[in-house]
Amino acid sequence: xxxxxxxxxxxxxxxxxxxxxxxxxxxxxxxxxxxxxxxxxxxxxxxxxxxxxxxxxxxxxxxxxxxxxxxxxxxxxxxxxxxxxxxxxxxxxxxx
Amino acid sequence: xxxxxxxxxxxxxxxxxxxxxxxxxxxxxxxxxxxxxxxxxxxxxxxxxxxxxxxxxxxxxxxxxxxxxxxxxxxxxxxxxxxxxxxxxxxxxxxxxxxxxxxxxxxxxxxxxxxxxxxxxxxxxxxxxxxxxxxxxxxxxxxxxxxxxxxxxxxxxxxxxxxxxxxxxxxxxxxxxxxxxxxxxxxxxxxxxxxxxx
Numbered sequence: 459x460x461x462x463x464x465x466x467x468x469x470x471x472x473x474x475x476x477x478x479x480x481x482x483x484x485x486x487x488x489x490x491x492x493x494x495x496x497x498x499x500x501x502x503x504x505x506x507x508x509x510x511x512x513x514x515x516x517x518x519x520x521x522x523x524x525x526x527x528x529x530x531x532x533x534x535x536x537x538x539x540x541x542x543x544x545x546x547x548x549x550x551x552x553x554x
Numbered sequence: 555x556x557x558x559x560x561x562x563x564x565x566x567x568x569x570x571x572x573x574x575x576x577x578x579x580x581x582x583x584x585x586x587x588x589x590x591x592x593x594x595x596x597x598x599x600x601x602x603x604x605x606x607x608x609x610x611x612x613x614x615x616x617x618x619x620x621x622x623x624x625x626x627x628x629x630x631x632x633x634x635x636x637x638x639x640x641x642x643x644x645x646x647x648x649x650x651x652x653x654x655x656x657x658x659x660x661x662x663x664x665x666x667x668x669x670x671x672x673x674x675x676x677x678x679x680x681x682x683x684x685x686x687x688x689x690x691x692x693x694x695x696x697x698x699x700x701x702x703x704x705x706x707x708x709x710x711x712x713x714x715x716x717x718x719x720x721x722x723x724x725x726x727x728x729x730x731x732x733x734x735x736x737x738x739x740x741x742x743x744x745x746x747x748x749x750x751x752x
Binding site for chain 1: 559561562564565567568571572574575576635638639640641642644645
């Protein structure tokens, strides 16, 4: 049985949580991801930047009704990486 | 929350996050209830004033829909302000309802221009059935699917009914496609709020 390597970027709890959230939506605010992952703002910011560096996530900073807003969106590369990661996980889980 | 996971934990985390994103989409039903009651009140008042009091200007009661429109604008602005996440289905629903609104305005204009007043109510009901059914199918929400089909059946019934009674059919559509789905949505919203502590 052939085992596929798991993407080290996604194989971390918070980064996987972020990508799993973003895969289900078009875009989400930083505060939404923070609320759903129960992460601290600092840690979330660091992990989001790592995902941005590998171009899995797009981050847009803008103003909404005079308040700063950080929007996060998964990229095509991020979707492909997530799909490969899930396929790899499934190959590990398959019996035999 | 930076630790490495085993395969089972990874899959469980993915599932839980997807569920958290999914559970975020809930509609309070407020707009459905407001529009449902406004449509019901207008149709009954128009029917009563026309049939029992021979009042020719009973149609002015539909001016109440402007109040509902103003409420909707403020309500949606407030909702957008609070919105932290945007889903793909939000966009689809938004565009289909905008399309419905534009088509309805054009259709009503054409029918008034051609003096086909008797066709206005069935045309509105046929058109309203489309986004209602589509929204119900997209969100797998049966009351809206049934509401959409009811609109089409009521439109067909209009063909065989005197114009005065068509007014009551609009009210019936208000109950089937707005009020009943609105009550279900409200109950679901309250239940989810308690469950997820929103």
